[in-house]
Amino acid sequence: MRSRRASRSPIASAxxxxxxxxxxxxxxxxxxxxxxxxxxxxSGILWxxxxxxxxxxxxxxxxxxPGGVARSLAAAIGGALLSLALAVPGAWAIVRFRTGxxxxxxxxxxxxxxxxxxxxxxxxxxxxxxxxNNTLIGLTLVYALVNIPVAIWLxxxxxxxxxxxxxxxxxxxxxxxxxxxxxxxxxxxxxALVAVGIIVAILNYNEFLLATFLTQSVDAxxxxxxxxxxxxxxxxxxxxxxxxxxxxxxxxxxVAVFLQRWLIGGLTTGAVRG
Amino acid sequence: MALSRTAARPPHLLVSRRERWARxxxxxxxxxxxxxxxxxxxxxxxxxxxxxxxxxxxxxAWTGTENFETVLADGDVVASLWRTVAYALAVSLxxxxxxxxxxxxxxxxxxxxxxxxxxLLLPLIIPPVVVGTLWKLIFNPGGGxxxxxxxxxxxxxxxxxxxxxxxxxxxxxxLTDVWEWTPLVILLVYTSLLGQDEATREAAAxxxxxxxxxxxxxxxxxxxxAVAAAFxxxxxxxxxxxxxxxxxxxxxxxxxxxxxxYLIYQVALKEFDVGRASAITLLLAVVVTxxxxxxxxLTRKVHRDA
Numbered sequence: 001m002r003s004r005r006a007s008r009s010p011i012a013s014a015x016x017x018x019x020x021x022x023x024x025x026x027x028x029x030x031x032x033x034x035x036x037x038x039x040x041x042x043s044g045i046l047w048x049x050x051x052x053x054x055x056x057x058x059x060x061x062x063x064x065x066p067g068g069v070a071r072s073l074a075a076a077i078g079g080a081l082l083s084l085a086l087a088v089p090g091a092w093a094i095v096r097f098r099t100g101x102x103x104x105x106x107x108x109x110x111x112x113x114x115x116x117x118x119x120x121x122x123x124x125x126x127x128x129x130x131x132x133n134n135t136l137i138g139l140t141l142v143y144a145l146v147n148i149p150v151a152i153w154l155x156x157x158x159x160x161x162x163x164x165x166x167x168x169x170x171x172x173x174x175x176x177x178x179x180x181x182x183x184x185x186x187x188x189x190x191x192a193l194v195a196v197g198i199i200v201a202i203l204n205y206n207e208f209l210l211a212t213f214l215t216q217s218v219d220a221x222x223x224x225x226x227x228x229x230x231x232x233x234x235x236x237x238x239x240x241x242x243x244x245x246x247x248x249x250x251x252x253x254x255v256a257v258f259l260q261r262w263l264i265g266g267l268t269t270g271a272v273r274g
Numbered sequence: 275m276a277l278s279r280t281a282a283r284p285p286h287l288l289v290s291r292r293e294r295w296a297r298x299x300x301x302x303x304x305x306x307x308x309x310x311x312x313x314x315x316x317x318x319x320x321x322x323x324x325x326x327x328x329x330x331x332x333x334x335a336w337t338g339t340e341n342f343e344t345v346l347a348d349g350d351v352v353a354s355l356w357r358t359v360a361y362a363l364a365v366s367l368x369x370x371x372x373x374x375x376x377x378x379x380x381x382x383x384x385x386x387x388x389x390x391x392x393x394l395l396l397p398l399i400i401p402p403v404v405v406g407t408l409w410k411l412i413f414n415p416g417g418g419x420x421x422x423x424x425x426x427x428x429x430x431x432x433x434x435x436x437x438x439x440x441x442x443x444x445x446x447x448x449l450t451d452v453w454e455w456t457p458l459v460i461l462l463v464y465t466s467l468l469g470q471d472e473a474t475r476e477a478a479a480x481x482x483x484x485x486x487x488x489x490x491x492x493x494x495x496x497x498x499x500a501v502a503a504a505f506x507x508x509x510x511x512x513x514x515x516x517x518x519x520x521x522x523x524x525x526x527x528x529x530x531x532x533x534x535x536y537l538i539y540q541v542a543l544k545e546f547d548v549g550r551a552s553a554i555t556l557l558l559a560v561v562v563t564x565x566x567x568x569x570x571x572l573t574r575k576v577h578r579d580a
Binding site for chain 1: 293296297298299300301303304305306307308310311312314315316318319322329332375376378379380381382383384388390392393394395396397399400401402403404407408409411412414416417419421422425453457460510513514516517520521534535538539542543548551552555558559562566
């Protein structure tokens, strides 16, 4: 469809190459350190002469990291599903019926403008009243609410792209508002739901600030919180820290590799409207 | 388009009262989110800022403007605000400049398959705590990547400890931040480049516009809206920086990397003085608004001109 023949340039390829190196070298270095022994991490080498997976083994069997990853996944996926369930009706109503006028969409995004530290103490107080502080359920509920605006923002573009005639036809056939939403709109935006769901789940999985305050007990800690605890030791073991970091990143990398088509599609749709 | 649709079929005249309530219920969870995350914290913080509040017992006694007076007289608070503004502007400008270069190069490159794009976007999906950890290892004075490379080229790598230097700790965090978030700018600008009008560019090229001139008069106006939006989003994210500071320096050495977000965390959750923390938070809100408003105005202007 699009021809890009005219201006392809080797300089541009070289620049892209530099950016690739800049992106990949730090990540590869992290992997290299994860295979080093305690002495090797401080000896100024780039690759261990005797690479060993023992750091990975130690982290997997004797740390809070695997549990943290599991809890992060639970909060990330649970929160994302809940966000979507609540955001889809909202996005549809805002796009199709202009519910809340022209301002609701923008107003919804406004809490995003301020540092999340603003909400930590009030949310902590609220969860304490509800008896949900230090629980994964409390954190999941907070994640679900936090991402409703983001999900609506990303979904609006997809919903606008659905021809309104399809919904009108459904209404003429006697389908009510909810029925039109469930049996017409949701199936049509299913690919978008996957994309937005992945993005929101990754945001949740990576979130640190709220998690560190809302899940302070060890058996509620998510992966980023568990990782930050590795710095508590007086002489940190860099090899183990690197292994722990990578173990926590694997789920996100897996999603990015297997679902990249949806992921990039979703990011793109949200982006063009910027 | 949306406007003409509404004009042809005014929804509020055709739908029943019951239907209108059904529609309102569709947005009710979103409104709830707005109340819980926006209105409630804001009211809480305003109330806490004019009272003596600890973490366990908020609103013990009303103190009027006392918290604000203390906070404004506190050199550390004022310094952290300046630091945060300078930091946010610097990392945003750097990210946008690098991101535009990368996006334009990506679009013009002979090779730029989907694997390349996926790799370039990797830092975006890596948890910020891991990004901080990763760069802390790179900056590690004894045997980190930076010191090893400097030593290889004959320098004294062992003396390089950017994260424990008052002059270099903040730039080191800024570099990490730029690494983490430039891909977002690449993504926003690249998608907008794909949407530009190919015919205009070909016509300009036929008229003899090449290289820098083609970029300045054709490409740049086409992506100006996306660049302005990217700058705004990037700035908002930069103002929030917390994870990197927490993991890499804990605000130190001294106060060298204590951004206002980190300061609020220290005051609220280490000193338990929620009243003072709330006053700082409101101050930060005012500063963020003052800095971002011109950018919002600029974004609007660029959109109108485009």
